[in-house]
Amino acid sequence: MASSTLRNVAYRGMASCVPKTVVSNLDDCPPAMRGERERLVRNIGIARRRICKPWQYFSTLAQDAAERLLEELAWKREEVDALIVVSQSPDYLIPATSIIIQDRMKLSTATLAFDVNLGCSGYPYALYVLGSMIASGAVKKGLVLVGDKCATLNDPLFSDAGTATALEHDPSAPPMHFDLNSDGSGWQAIMLPVGGHRRPIEMHHHIPSVDEHGGKSYPTDLILDGTAVLSFSTQRVPPALLHTLEYAGLTLDKIDYLLLHQANRMINETIRKKLRLEPDKVPSTLEDFGNTSGASIPVTMTARIREPLLSGRKRLALCGFGIGLSWATCIMETEGAVFPPLIEV
Amino acid sequence: MSGIESFIENFNTAVDFQDPVELKPDTALGDLPEWDSLAALAVIVMFDLEYGVTITGNDLKGCASLQDVHKLLGGKA
Numbered sequence: 038m039a040s041s042t043l044r045n046v047a048y049r050g051m052a053s054c055v056p057k058t059v060v061s062n063l064d065d066c067p068p069a070m071r072g073e074r075e076r077l078v079r080n081i082g083i084a085r086r087r088i089c090k091p092w093q094y095f096s097t098l099a100q101d102a103a104e105r106l107l108e109e110l111a112w113k114r115e116e117v118d119a120l121i122v123v124s125q126s127p128d129y130l131i132p133a134t135s136i137i138i139q140d141r142m143k144l145s146t147a148t149l150a151f152d153v154n155l156g157c158s159g160y161p162y163a164l165y166v167l168g169s170m171i172a173s174g175a176v177k178k179g180l181v182l183v184g185d186k187c188a189t190l191n192d193p194l195f196s197d198a199g200t201a202t203a204l205e206h207d208p209s210a211p212p213m214h215f216d217l218n219s220d221g222s223g224w225q226a227i228m229l230p231v232g233g234h235r236r237p238i239e240m241h242h243h244i245p246s247v248d249e250h251g252g253k254s255y256p257t258d259l260i261l262d263g264t265a266v267l268s269f270s271t272q273r274v275p276p277a278l279l280h281t282l283e284y285a286g287l288t289l290d291k292i293d294y295l296l297l298h299q300a301n302r303m304i305n306e307t308i309r310k311k312l313r314l315e316p317d318k319v320p321s322t323l324e325d326f327g328n329t330s331g332a333s334i335p336v337t338m339t340a341r342i343r344e345p346l347l348s349g350r351k352r353l354a355l356c357g358f359g360i361g362l363s364w365a366t367c368i369m370e371t372e373g374a375v376f377p378p379l380i381e382v
Numbered sequence: 383m384s385g386i387e388s389f390i391e392n393f394n395t396a397v398d399f400q401d402p403v404e405l406k407p408d409t410a411l412g413d414l415p416e417w418d419s420l421a422a423l424a425v426i427v428m429f430d431l432e433y434g435v436t437i438t439g440n441d442l443k444g445c446a447s448l449q450d451v452h453k454l455l456g457g458k459a
Contacts, residue, residue: 072400080398080420263419264439267426272436307427 040216040284046168047207050110050375053200053339054102055087057381062193067250077193082302086196086327088188095126096134098199099182101382106201109375119149119179121167123159123331126186157298157359159183159331161367165215167204177206184332191252196327200335211370214285216277223362226265231257271307273364274356281366293351294342295319298358299333343376389452392432396424407449
């Protein structure tokens with residue numbers, strides 16, 4: 038898509054919710070793997086992750102975030118015209134999780150609700166999809182719930198989180214600039230190979246292979262081609278950001294914070310160094326919250342720059358990138374928005 | 383320091399060996415205990431940031447020795 042600008046869309050607030058349960062990448066693995074894990078943690082920068090209890094799901098985390106956000110904003114439930122979910126961890130394959138949440142939250146049946154299947158690039162897309170409807174004035178107030186339940190004990194990268202963001206029609210709002218892209222030739226770089234219609238789950242998919250430390254892996258596990266994702270991310274993101282800035286008539290020094298999707302330290306540090314930005318301008322939650330998929334940008338806003346965001350007008354550049362392959366940039370301003378403290382459940 | 387010597391030093395830092403290893407141009411990558419996917423990521427980053435050269439995981443898969451990896455620089459070091 039060519040770059041585009043949305044007007045009349047006010048960013049009213051955002052809440053992030055994570056499970057209380059912490060998994061340590063160093064301590065919660067077989068002692069024989071300690072040296073290997075220390076090297077891994079040094080390089081990917083992820084020491085701890087959050088993981089759902091068996092009764093927690095993306096939908097419950099996101100709903101907790103949404104309830105808190107409505108409370109902070111003092112929005113009435115019947116005022117919510119749209120509820121969009123951007124996630125790859127639906128409660129069921131069908132129906133859409135957003136519609137189930139509409140009922141659970143007792144929102145009006147006049148609420149527009151649907152799901153969007155995007156992961157790590159999802160947050161700028163979420164703002165664009167809901168923002169487009171709000172810009173037109175058709176939707177006055179809307180919520181978009183972004184995140185995933187993607188943590189497992191074995192995989193050292195992923196961590197669970199759900200977030201809620203509130204947008205409202207407001208002719209005095211500053212413009213939001215977007216640049217959204219897709220490259221499906223990389224669809225196999227990050228994928229769940231089994232469980233869809235092309236390869237439904239069968240009995241043999243439940244038979245694990247076991248490594249020398251007793252770790253089990255299943256044919257249903259996520260496939261991630263690390264080198265392909267790293268090359269994609271570090272080659273695509275810096276020019277996409279610079280392009281969007283130019284489109285917006287801005288330069289990097291006019292940005293208060295760059296919020297990158299939290300992929301891993303190697304990817305994020307390479308992008309930061311290529312852009313020649315100081316670390317304090319590019320906040321990170323990798324160490325404590327790992328890769329929370331589409332939630333990683335809002336989680337980082339809540340956990341790392343909540344106070345500055347509450348203190349006055351800030352211009353943010355948001356860059357999501359990953360599964361698809363897909364990458365998306367948003368340049369926006371926040372002022373007077375609500376940012377409740379991190380919710381831990 | 384000649385081109386390949388400083389390259390080997392950068393390679394050593396990037397791969398982050400748990401125990402010191404002696405690296406020579408003809409060292410076989412398959413003999414290095416840490417020559418894994420993490421090492422490949424680190425070497426791709428090192429090429430990008432230190433030399434401004436873009437390489438892929440497939441480029442590295444085609445390398446048998448450290449000398450082969452150095453050749454991917456295409457004379458840029």
